[in-house]
Amino acid sequence: MSTLLEVSDLAVSFGDVAAVRGVSFAVEAGEALAIVGESGSGKSLSSLAVLGLLPPQARVTAGRISFDGRDLLSCTDEELRQLRGEEMAIIFQDPLSALNPSLTVGYQIAEVFRRRRGLDRREARQRAVEAMAEVGIPDAAARASNYPHEFSGGMRQRVMIAMAMALRPRLLIADEPTTALDVTVQAQILRLLRRRQEDGLALVVISHDLGVVARTARSVVVMYAGRAVEAGTVADVFSAPAHPYTRGLMAASPSARDAQRTVRPIDGYPPDITSPPSGCAFHPRCPFAQDRCRTEEPELRTVSPGRTSACHFAEEVVTHDEPLATRA
Ligand SMILES: Nc1ncnc2c1ncn2[C@@H]1O[C@H](COP(=O)(O)OP(=O)(O)OP(=O)(O)O)[C@@H](O)[C@H]1O
Ligand code: SF4
Ligand SMILES: [Mg+2]
Structure with missing residues (x-):
């Protein structure tokens, strides 16, 4: 299958502050890619850049974004607006x-069909109800007359998916699609997204929940302080992380492995991107850090086929046999 979305060496800045640097990822039709990392690591900005929806103060300062062979960074606002929703x-x-x-959910979804497909009120309403039923909203015809606040978190998330999928786009970016949902609803939403993927949808899932990532994506990009620090298939990365930060995330995740072990949070906090640490940005928190890490910023490099890591000691980290966390 050919690559649908390809982001290479993306950089996003707020004035002088580099919020995202050197981020690359690609996703094919029918595939799912996950972007993980702590709060503020640049996950949302990276995906908003793809859609041309960055906040007004933010700018893409380097890189390429190509969608189905089209250079998105040279598209006009109007061309991007056209692509959003449709593609x-x-x-x-x-x-x-x-x-x-202040508008009913049915009206808001119908609006998409009216504006983009030129359907009349009745047809658009009918299509909105169908779109709601498709994402498993029970009694969709009646629920279409409800306002957003009358929906539970999980149902609201379904409404969002229905609206996003209304025009059958080929790429869906889901930014924390299951945060704040209970596990049962979470599983339903993930199943829904997987079904769309079987129909050829390319999916980019942003999540801090490694369990969600393991259940949805084939490949993963791990971000730290605006950079990609590790990337590869979910199977490879989760079975033997090649970056200490990924190891830390896994040890801190209650759902990534089995439920019987102690969750061990990563010491310290993500850095302030306006004054990032010297050398490797992770060094103040890294249990593997050596002198070199304080001065020399590691490049993101290939450590094995299909696998990249931005750690000077990736080879040692990947073979490190200390358990990822202490068993309870
Ligand atoms: N409008 C803005 N103005 C200034 N800085 C911003 C703005 N939006 C984001 N940033 C900064 O850019 C960095 C990356 O933000 P981003 O929203 O991409 O993080 P994220 O990984 O999606 O985090 P979260 O998990 O909290 O959603 C953060 O340090 C954030 O403070
Ligand atoms: S380069 Fe050094 S500080 Fe950075 S992750 Fe690797 S070992 Fe840790
Ligand atoms: Mg975000």
Whole structure:
């Protein structure tokens, strides 16, 4: 299958502050890629850049974004607006902020069909109800008359998916699609996304939950302080991380492995991107850090086929046999 979305060496800045640097990823039709990392690591900015939806103060300062062979960075606002919805869509991190509280959910979805497909009121309403039913909203015809606040978190998330998928885009970016949902609803939403993927949808899932990542994506990019620090297939990366930060994330994740072990959070906090640490940005928190790490920034390099890591000692980290966490 050919690559649908390819992001190479992307950099996003707020004035002089580099919020994202050297981030690359690619996703094919029918595939799912996950972007993981702590809060502030640049996950949302990387994906907003793809859709041309960066906040007004932010700018893409380097890199290439290509969608189906098209250079998105040279598209006009109008061309991007056209592509959004039709070809690529996003489920925003905060579904409530993306819905208008004063309009019914059915009206808001129907609006997509009216504006983009030129359907009349009745047809558009019918299509909205179908879209809601498709994502498993029970009694969709009646629920279409409800306002966003009348929906539970999980149902609201379904509404967002219905709206994003209304025009059958080929790429969906789901920014934390299951945060704040209970496990059962979470599983339902993930199943829903997987079904769309079977129909050929390319999916980029942003999540801090490694369990979600393991259940949805084939490949993963791990971000730290605006950079990709490790990338590879989920199977490879999760079975033997080649970056200490990935190891730390896994040890800190309650769902990545089995439930019987002690969760061990990563010491310290993510750095302030306005004054990042010297050398490797992870060095103040890294149990593997050596002198060199304080002065020399590691390049993201290939450590094995299909696998990259930005750690000077990736080879040692990947074979390190200390358990990822202490068993309870
Ligand atoms: N509008 C903005 N103005 C200034 N800085 C911003 C703005 N939006 C994001 N940033 C900064 O850019 C960095 C990356 O932000 P981003 O939203 O991509 O993080 P994230 O990985 O999605 O985090 P989270 O998990 O909290 O959603 C952060 O340090 C953030 O403070
Ligand atoms: S380069 Fe050094 S500080 Fe950075 S992750 Fe690797 S060992 Fe840790
Ligand atoms: Mg975010």
